[in-house]
Amino acid sequence: MSNGARSAGAQSLVSAFDLVLLDLDGVVYLGDRVVPAAVESLGQVRDLGVAVQFVTNNARRTAGEVAERLRKLGVDAAGDEVVTSAQGAAGLLAQRYPAGSRVLVVGSSALAGEVRGAGLVPTDTAGERPVAVVQGYAPELGWPQLAEAAVAIRNGADWIATNLDATLPSERGPLPGNGSLVAAVAATLGRQPDLVVGKPEPELFELAVRRSAARRPLVVGDRLDTDIEGANRAGLPSLAVLTGVTTPAELIAAPPQVRPSYVAADLSGLVAPRREPVSDDAGVRVGGWQVRYAGGAVELTATDADPGAGIDALTALCAAVWRTGLPVRAGDRSAATVLAELGLNG
Structure with a gap:
């Protein structure tokens, strides 16, 4: 496992890998603030010739918007280095339904755009009899959108959630995430979504690895129940950092399915001299x-x-x-x- 020093070299953790799959919220940034050591450490990762992919459960923004936000925070990023749960959900919908099928989008314009780009027709009303409801986080969501989702699902539409993260990390502490909004619909219907796309499901990691043609990927995340469990389900090694929601006490008490391969205080653990137990x-x-x-x-x-x-x-x-x-x-x-x-x- 890794320590928190800040020098890169041949004995650093990341030198054993050819791709780093990074969560965003709680790992690279918290709200509108970049996490300390993130910019410097990711620059060193790239200098060592290791590829980077940003893999986020948040379906609020397009990949291009995510990359632009990262660049404004000082983090080098391109749109094709970002994998979002909105992309994953749209790809899944395109596999399941014929082109031109109507899908009720409960979420951001970015999620609607991904659905449209997949050849489907976004709608915001249950009255158009959508074949599916796709639900993702957006801060403007309210009761009317959740009500339309409940009606459409009760009328027979399939229900796909981009993720079930109960909270979003922020500089003010954890805030309600998509999982909390999904829980409101679940309580209304007395059932859970038919499918979940985001972590801990392995699909987003698998998509990022395919894009990079990597042979030795490493997952980095702050959440044991999404990032780390997702890595374990995908058969990938993982690094847990303590800049987001997971505490040391939770880490020590973690059951086997959510235990990381490595632990670090922050992203500097990727490039620090490596100390094995x-x-x-x-x-x-x-x-x-x-x-x-x-x-x-x-x-x-x-x-x-x-x-x-x-x-x-x-x-x-x-x-x-x-x-x-x-x-x-x-x-x-x-x-x-x-x-x-x-x-x-x-």
Whole structure:
């Protein structure tokens, strides 16, 4: 697993891969603010010759609009490097229904545009008897659009959701996401969508990999239940960063299906000198941190006066807890301090 240093080189994590598949919200930006270290780190990734694809569950914007937004934040990006759940949903609809079929779009103009570009006819009313309802996030959505969706689905239309993310990360904390809006319709109908396109389903990752013809892709995300589970479903290695919704406590407690391959504080973990956990029957060591199996717990201690970043301690703890399921405790004052900083008991 990775630490949070900021120098690129042959021993960096990303040097083992030829493509990085990046989530956006909570990884590259939070609302209208770029995440610290993102611009510098992604520039170093490109300098190392590794391709980049931005893969987002958010269906609010077109790929071109997403790329333009990234560029305004200082992140190098092109439209053909962006994969959105709106694109995935439109492609799925085009496979399932004849050209010219009407689809009720509950979402943004970008989602409607993708549906139209796939040869289908967007509509905003159940009265036109659409064959399907596609639902994606848009901040302007309200009761009238949700009501039309409920009526159309009750009348027999298939129901496709671009994603089920309950929240959107923001600089003000988590805000309601598409999953919360889907839940309103689900509560009305007493059922769930027929299909979900976005992560943790593997389709968006598979589309991005096909575009790049990559052989060694790495998924990077902040959400265990979408980005990391999606990577695991697609059979891809993953890096979890702590700049979005996932906390250290949630990471340590993660069940197997949502455990990442690597952990980093932020995107600098892609280009930092790589520190692998050293494990044996007695415990795990990463950098200047040692975790021992002792007295029915995993006990964290510092092995020198300056043990290094807390992300190294978290990496060691994840490896130990995932192996044993034991609770965490501090073995010295340095460990107690870093556990408190990570929001962990100790």
